[in-house]
Amino acid sequence: MRKDYKLEKRKYVVASFIILISIIYIVRLYALQLDDDKYKDSADNNAFLKKTVYPSRGLIYDRNGELIVYNQPAYDVMMIPRDVQPFDTLDFCNTLNITREQFDKRLVDMRKSTGYSTYTPQTFITQLSAQDYGRLQEKLYRFPGFFIQKRILRQYNHKSAANVLGNIREVNPNDIKRDPYYERGDYCGDLGVEKSYDHHLRGFKGKEILIRDAHGRIQGRYRDGEEDIPGIAGRNLKLSLDINLQQYAESLMVNKIGAVVAIEPSTGEILCMVSSPTYDPTILIGRQRGENYAKLNNDKYKPLFDRALMAAYPPGSTFKPTQGLILLQEGIINLQTTYPCYHGYINGGLKVGCHGHPSPLPLKPALQTSCNGYFCWGLKNMLDNRRSKYGSVANAFETWKKHLVSMGYGYKLGVDLPSESRGFIPNAQFYNKIYGENHWSANTIISIAIGQGEILATPLQIANLCATVANRGWFITPHVVKEIQDTVLESQYLEKRFPTIDREHYESVAEGMRMAVTGGTCRLAALPDIEVCGKTGTAQNPHGKDHSAFIGFAPYHDPQIAICVYVENAGFGATYGVPIGSLVMEKYLKGQISPQRKYLEDRMLTSNTIISSGVKKH
Amino acid sequence: MESRSTDRTSIFRSVDWVVILLYLLLVIGGAISIYAASYDFDNANIFSFDEFSGKQIRWIGFSFVLGFVLLLIDKRMYETYAYPIYFAVVVLLMVTIAIAPNIKGSHSWLVMGSMSLQPAEFGKFATALALAKLFSGYNFSLNSKKTNYIKAIAIIGLPIVLILAQNETGSALVYLSLMFVLYREGMSGLVLFAFVFAIVIFVVTVKYTTSAVLGLPTGEFVVFLLIDLAMVAIAAFFSKSFFAARVLSLWFILAGIVITALAEIVGIELPGFATMAGVTAVAMLYCVYEIIKSHCPRLIMPIIVAGASMAFMLSVNYVFNKALQPHQQTRIKVSLGIEDDPLKAGYNVNQAKIAIGSGGLSGKGFLNGTQTKLKYVPEQHTDFIFCTIGEEEGFIGSTITIILFLILILRVLAIAERQPTPFGRVYSYCVASYLIFHLCINIGMVIGLCPVIGIPLPFFSYGGSSLWGFTVLLFIMLRIDASRKEFRNY
Incomplete structure (x- = not known):
């Protein structure tokens, strides 16, 4: 057989062809398998359904162990768009009690939201009612691609303390950016301790990895759950708040604008913290949250604004104890020093009015009668004495300011709640800027001596001053959380802070405040069997009628409670501040209101300063 | 008796053991892949052979017997009965069109009780025999007479037409690969x-x-x-x-x-x-x-x-x-990367690419492939069996598989070229051509380089017909090759 050698060479063409194809395929495999990770991700997304296991959020108790905030399950309808197959839309809408339009709108909204992916679970409808959940659960098999995600909502045993408790809401893109723990659809604390203790309350989310086949059916757990991460429940909180006292104080503040802060002086624990008007925390649960939140936000009385720690008010006469303390500490006065007051402070063509009382008078009676003249003279002597140790008005003023800052004014106290305001204590530079250097003196700024003018303080700062006086010279940063489950409080809520004033001066101021109750401006605060100390405040303000303020503590020698009441545009301190403050103290110390003071309680419960103030607020 | 036994020993001495070894490797690899592809997470018992792998193992057993028997048959039988075999298969293909039930639009399966057979798979070796017989005619040369082209094209074209009539476009296209044979035998390279x-x-x-x-x-x-x-x-x-x-x-x-x-x-x-x-x-x-x-x-x-x-x-x-029909246009567009349609036409290819791509260098490990286990890849134990290899054995496993096929094809080409007769050479070239076509198209479609044409991966894909078809094809070649030295004795 003759061989055709020319044709035999064609075997090389055939061989080259298949070798070339093999090389191309191997290169392609290289590109698919080694050069690109996206296929691996796709395979994981295909096969593993990562379900978040939401841990139960920490419970919140009051100081007596009464449960205030607890969890209730809620059910979200989730969908994985890629897995959704044609289904009976009408049936679906009827089951969920929504209209076809809502359904379509929800789909459009979902697609527009950031982080939308057809591969990952998307929240379709949040927080189903129990009935809707039951109905849907039965029919769920008819709607491939949809599943129900259980999550935790809050529920409240009392309709009070909304400002302290806060609430929870779905995280927004900023939250996710700020804290990588969060994922779309998570809930985080908003306002109150829910926000400031969110880290403790939220616990740790778990992950359940399920294996899912091409039809979206769950085939089991990945590696029998070996890779699952169990959720860890959040820590419970025990608040320092006495929920009954809080409720009582809130009821006294009904139809009034302002705040009540009560502190246990020996611990810095806040016993009640009322911001009025307040709101029912239960309205911010569930699906109606958005709507109600907007309503609260637009309310002209600003119920979401926690006046107890966010509002900066002129402290008025409640500021006078600080003045006495500074003057004593600086040696400007002693307990015998008297200043004249003939219906006011009159100097250099300036008059700060006062009311009738004996004159001249020393410090304690000045506190007792809330004498404006005394403290104006004191400030003048401190600032304007050219031969003094300070050398200049500005230096003297800075010393004055330093003492106030040490008492907790002018800066955030550091309460364990979000959005605390720092109030305002001016420094010398501030006045230099307004009046020019060396162009101001005590008379220029004299109203700060009586807590007016530029001075601003939060009710919390004012209450803290009262607690410091009650302690005779120290305080612990006020806080609302008493205990955190399985951990300790931050050290700042356990350590004493000492203002730059000696203890004996506090003793004198406390005595002055005692005298104010026994025979001064706040006689209404006197309680049977309890020695109450107090100081009224009547703060002028540009909004209208004076603010009515009161600070007080009791008992005189073993203080259990220190309080600050501030009622906006309610008139004299004695008309609203004193009754409310003394009732709250009585309630806390005695557990009930004595019969002879019932009339006061009734008056406070029924009075309405919002209409009587005649002020168009904010 | 004496002479027969020496004949037999000489056959087993002269048979090409390289091809047999490659055949065994590929068949066993196939069995393992089918076991992996049809493995069910729920019934995670390695000894519980399910329907697919159990059947495949029986078929493999039978194909070993078949191969052994084929080696025992005298080489001259194939040459003598080449045309009768060819016509018998052609008749079978015709009968199939008439009596085969409609399975997904295709009329290519003969159902006999619990067994079904795809005669198209046996058309391959019959056509190869007929073509080899044609070329082994005395002084036959493709270019000597114009009618020779017509004869060759007729032999190739007849099964193509019949299989197209069965609506099995993929299997019909396989015969186009015989162009390599015609090229080797003198058809213009143009x-x-x-x-x-x-x-x-x-x-x-x-x-x-x-x-x-x-x-x-x-x-x-x-x-x-x-x-x-x-x-x-x-x-x-x-x-x-x-x-x-x-x-x-x-x-x-x-x-x-x-x-x-x-x-x-x-x-x-x-x-x-x-x-x-x-x-x-x-x-x-x-x-x-x-x-x-x-x-x-x-x-x-x-x-x-x-x-x-x-x-x-x-x-x-x-x-x-x-x-072109719209679905054909789409298939072509998807494979050319013009259109991305991961949920419809591109679903198979896209999931196949994900399966293979997620394998990485060394794969997810035997029985650990999620794409294939969870049935994301359709036809994963038949046409898309290569996905299982890619996912579980990774780049290493899939490259080894391609290289094994490449070695087999090159070996078949070498065997073809050492044949003393045009019969052996043309037949072996037919074998090589079929293998080339199946390899290129099957793996090409799985890795997204070719349009999806439903043809199996030889030795790997689940199915008795395909396995037996290729076994017959290969062992007849081995038998012809084993007696290449006998030729001198005549």
């Missing part, structure tokens, strides 16, 4: 070249339509360049006119420079199609001139190729949009 060139023009024209060069779709521009290149190549290698090739290349380079200079420096945008067609037309006219002047009639080839290619290119878009 036919093979034209075939490949047509595919290239088709792909380039259809794929690159979005961008433009000289106001011409990039695809068409590139096709013009390819046509010009082909003219030079054909002038040089097929027409042996190196002078003409040099003149042509000089002309194209010059034209290229002038066009580029006009566009880039002067800023004149020439009409793209007219310019490119003009340049090519001038080259064609030059060939005509050379034919007349130098009496070099073979220069007619560049003219024919260029003219036919341009006509083909112009008709491609029309044919593609008008002649």
Whole structure:
């Protein structure tokens, strides 16, 4: 057989062809398998359904162990768009009690939201009612691609303390950016301790990895759950708040604008913290949250604004104890020093009015009668004495300011709640800027001596001053959380802070405040069997009628409670501040209101300063 | 008795053990892959063979017996009964069209009780035998008579028509691979070249339509360049006119420079199609001139190729949009990467790519593939079996598989070339051609380089018919090859 050698060479063409194809395929495999990770991700997304296991959020108790905030399950309808197959839309809408339009709108909204992916679970409808959940659960098999995600909502045993408790809401893109723990659809604390203790309350989310086949059916757990991460429940909180006292104080503040802060002086624990008007925390649960939140936000009385720690008010006469303390500490006065007051402070063509009382008078009676003249003279002597140790008005003023800052004014106290305001204590530079250097003196700024003018303080700062006086010279940063489950409080809520004033001066101021109750401006605060100390405040303000303020503590020698009441545009301190403050103290110390003071309680419960103030607020 | 036994031992001594070893490796690899592909997470018991792998193992057992028996049959039997076998299978294919039930639109399965058989798989070895028989005729040469081409094409065409009638386009296309055999036996390389060139023009024209060069779709521009290149190549290698090739290349380079200079420096945008067609037309006219002047009639080839290619290119878009059915268009577009349709037409390919791509270097490990276990890849134990290898054995496993096939094909080619008779050579070339086609198309579609054409991966894909078909094909070749030395004794 003759061989055709020319044709035999064609075997090389055939061989080259298949070798070339093999090389191309191997290169392609290289590109698919080694050069690109996206296929691996796709395979994981295909096969593993990562379900978040939401841990139960920490419970919140009051100081007596009464449960205030607890969890209730809620059910979200989730969908994985890629897995959704044609289904009976009408049936679906009827089951969920929504209209076809809502359904379509929800789909459009979902697609527009950031982080939308057809591969990952998307929240379709949040927080189903129990009935809707039951109905849907039965029919769920008819709607491939949809599943129900259980999550935790809050529920409240009392309709009070909304400002302290806060609430929870779905995280927004900023939250996710700020804290990588969060994922779309998570809930985080908003306002109150829910926000400031969110880290403790939220616990740790778990992950359940399920294996899912091409039809979206769950085939089991990945590696029998070996890779699952169990959720860890959040820590419970025990608040320092006495929920009954809080409720009582809130009821006294009904139809009034302002705040009540009560502190246990020996611990810095806040016993009640009322911001009025307040709101029912239960309205911010569930699906109606958005709507109600907007309503609260637009309310002209600003119920979401926690006046107890966010509002900066002129402290008025409640500021006078600080003045006495500074003057004593600086040696400007002693307990015998008297200043004249003939219906006011009159100097250099300036008059700060006062009311009738004996004159001249020393410090304690000045506190007792809330004498404006005394403290104006004191400030003048401190600032304007050219031969003094300070050398200049500005230096003297800075010393004055330093003492106030040490008492907790002018800066955030550091309460364990979000959005605390720092109030305002001016420094010398501030006045230099307004009046020019060396162009101001005590008379220029004299109203700060009586807590007016530029001075601003939060009710919390004012209450803290009262607690410091009650302690005779120290305080612990006020806080609302008493205990955190399985951990300790931050050290700042356990350590004493000492203002730059000696203890004996506090003793004198406390005595002055005692005298104010026994025979001064706040006689209404006197309680049977309890020695109450107090100081009224009547703060002028540009909004209208004076603010009515009161600070007080009791008992005189073993203080259990220190309080600050501030009622906006309610008139004299004695008309609203004193009754409310003394009732709250009585309630806390005695557990009930004595019969002879019932009339006061009734008056406070029924009075309405919002209409009587005649002020168009904010 | 005595002589038969020596005959038998000599067969087992002279049989090509390399091919048998490769065959065993591939079949066992296939069995393991099918076991992995149909493994169920719920019934995680390694000894519980389910329907698929259990059946496949029985079929493998049977194919070993089949192979052994085939080796025992005298080589001359195959030569003698080549045509009867061929006609028997042709009749079987016809009967199948008539009586086969409709399974997913295909009428290719003969159902006998619990067994079903796909006769198309046995058409392969029958056609190979018939073709080999044709070429082993005394002094037969493809180019000696025009009717020889017709005979060869008739033998190949008959099963194609019958299988197309069964609506098994993929299996029918397999027979086109026998073009390699005709090429080896003397068919002009131009036919093979034209075939490949047509595919290239088709792909380039259809794929690159979005961008433009000289106001011409990039695809068409590139096709013009390819046509010009082909003219030079054909002038040089097929027409042996190196002078003409040099003149042509000089002309194209010059034209290229002038066009580029006009566009880039002067800023004149020439009409793209007219310019490119003009340049090519001038080259064609030059060939005509050379034919007349130098009496070099073979220069007619560049003219024919260029003219036919341009006509083909112009008709491609029309044919593609008008002649092909929408699902065929989509399949082609998906495999060319023009359209991404991961949920519909592209679903299989996309999931297959995910399966393979997620395997990484060494794979997820035996039985650990999630894509295949969770049934994301359709047909994963039949046509898409390569996914399981890619996912569980990774780049290493899939490369080894391709290399094993490559070695087998090259070995078959080597066996073909050592045959003393055209019968053995043509038959072996048929075997090699089938394997090449199956390998290229099956793996190509799984890794997204070819359109999806449903044909199995030899030895790997689940199914008795395919396995037996290839076993018969291979062992007849081995038997023919084993007696190559006997030839001298005659």
